[in-house]
Amino acid sequence: MQFKDVIGQESTKQKLIQAVTEDRIPHAQLLVGPPGNGKLALAVAFAQYINCSHKKDGDSCGECSSCRKYAKLIHPDLHFTFPVIKTAAIDKPTSSDYMTKWRTYFLENPYPQYEKWMQLIADENKQGAIYVDEAKDLIHKLNQKSYEAEYKVSIIWLPENMNINCANKILKILEEPPEKTLFILISEAEERLLSTIQSRCQFIRIPKILDHDLQVALMPMAASTNSNPAIIARLSRGNYFLALELMQNDEIRKFNFLQFTSVMRNGYGRKLQEILAWSEEMAGIGRVRQMSLLKYCGELLRENFLHNLKEADLIYMDDQELEFSKKFAPFINERNVIYLFREFESAYSDISMNGNAKLVFTDLGLKVSKLIRL
Numbered sequence: 001m002q003f004k005d006v007i008g009q010e011s012t013k014q015k016l017i018q019a020v021t022e023d024r025i026p027h028a029q030l031l032v033g034p035p036g037n038g039k040l041a042l043a044v045a046f047a048q049y050i051n052c053s054h055k056k057d058g059d060s061c062g063e064c065s066s067c068r069k070y071a072k073l074i075h076p077d078l079h080f081t082f083p084v085i086k087t088a089a090i091d092k093p094t095s096s097d098y099m100t101k102w103r104t105y106f107l108e109n110p111y112p113q114y115e116k117w118m119q120l121i122a123d124e125n126k127q128g129a130i131y132v133d134e135a136k137d138l139i140h141k142l143n144q145k146s147y148e149a150e151y152k153v154s155i156i157w158l159p160e161n162m163n164i165n166c167a168n169k170i171l172k173i174l175e176e177p178p179e180k181t182l183f184i185l186i187s188e189a190e191e192r193l194l195s196t197i198q199s200r201c202q203f204i205r206i207p208k209i210l211d212h213d214l215q216v217a218l219m220p221m222a223a224s225t226n227s228n229p230a231i232i233a234r235l236s237r238g239n240y241f242l243a244l245e246l247m248q249n250d251e252i253r254k255f256n257f258l259q260f261t262s263v264m265r266n267g268y269g270r271k272l273q274e275i276l277a278w279s280e281e282m283a284g285i286g287r288v289r290q291m292s293l294l295k296y297c298g299e300l301l302r303e304n305f306l307h308n309l310k311e312a313d314l315i316y317m318d319d320q321e322l323e324f325s326k327k328f329a330p331f332i333n334e335r336n337v338i339y340l341f342r343e344f345e346s347a348y349s350d351i352s353m354n355g356n357a358k359l360v361f362t363d364l365g366l367k368v369s370k371l372i373r374l
């Protein structure tokens with residue numbers, strides 16, 4: 001991964017390059033920002049740049065021995081940590097157990113998404129974590145001498161998924177890493193990180209990708225998918241992963257949209273039988289899809305409220321959603337929008353904490369039927 005392969009983010013690239021030029025690379029950095037903005041790609045490009053033996057024109061060379069190994073994520077001094085799952089076969093999982101899948105996933109699309117990653121390694125009812133054995137494994141690896149690079153680099157993707165024992169175990173090495181060892185943490189929810197972890201890292205906020213940069217990146221794919229890069233760039237709000245999904249006419253979005261219309265229509269019509277049947281159906285789609293659906297519904301509520309306020313500049317909907325909103329938006333108003341939004345948030349939180357899905361969705365359907373008529 002070279003800096004030139006990372007979409008946009010020019011000012012962050014310059015900052016990172018400058019730190020190397022001035023020889024003041026922090027031993028622990030925390031890159032924080034919204035999903036799909038290229039934080040992880042930047043971290044890998046940065047690590048590759050640091051270890052490249054022929055840096056030129058503000059980028060790694062892509063050709064030296066180190067760069068070639070980085071390009072395949074097989075450099076022995078590059079360590080990845082990411083959320084994994086427990087299975088019958090692996091009861092003390094670490095990232096090493098999932099490394100082959102991780103390499104394939106990242107090399108296909110260096111803008112990974114948590115939900116997608118979970119789908120790849122789990123059946124849909126599992127949620128990932130970074131378990132305590134991971135800390136032992138990592139501390140052991142980083143205490144070895146480096147094989148060939150100047151710097152050993154440990155990249156931790158979504159450290160907010162570390163369980164508390166793991167987080168506590170890595171505090172010490174994070175504060176006083178072995179010589180020539182760098183940590184780069186990539187977070188999408190810094191508020192879920194222990195403050196003791198945050199305080200040990202230098203913080204870099206990575207913004208969403210600018211519409212223009214995203215549009216340019218999507219251009220080569222536009223013809224084959226028959227889509228408009230300008231609209232996709234806007235709809236995806238600087239999230240490259242989402243942009244690719246939208247371009248491929250992703251089925252999840254369509255499914256989520258259908259469910260949104262169902263829960264709202266059933267609610268408005270106070271169709272109790274339909275609400276119960278719908279809850280049953282939603283209980284069967286698996287936790288990861290449930291969470292994606294609830295998140296989507298919250299976003300679409302917001303869009304409809306804005307539509308209602310005639311805030312066209314702030315609206316991010318596709319044609320299908322906009323068409324539905326023409327009639328639906330007036331039902332989302334200042335009397336109910338906050339309450340509705342809270343119901344979807346609380347359902348999301350219940351599901352994420354392994355709540356009983358059928359109860360959660362039934363309750364949600366009933367609450368919607370009350371609130372939608374306010």
Ligand SMILES: [Zn+2]
Pocket residue numbers: 051052053054055060061062063064065066067
């Ligand atoms: Zn190189």
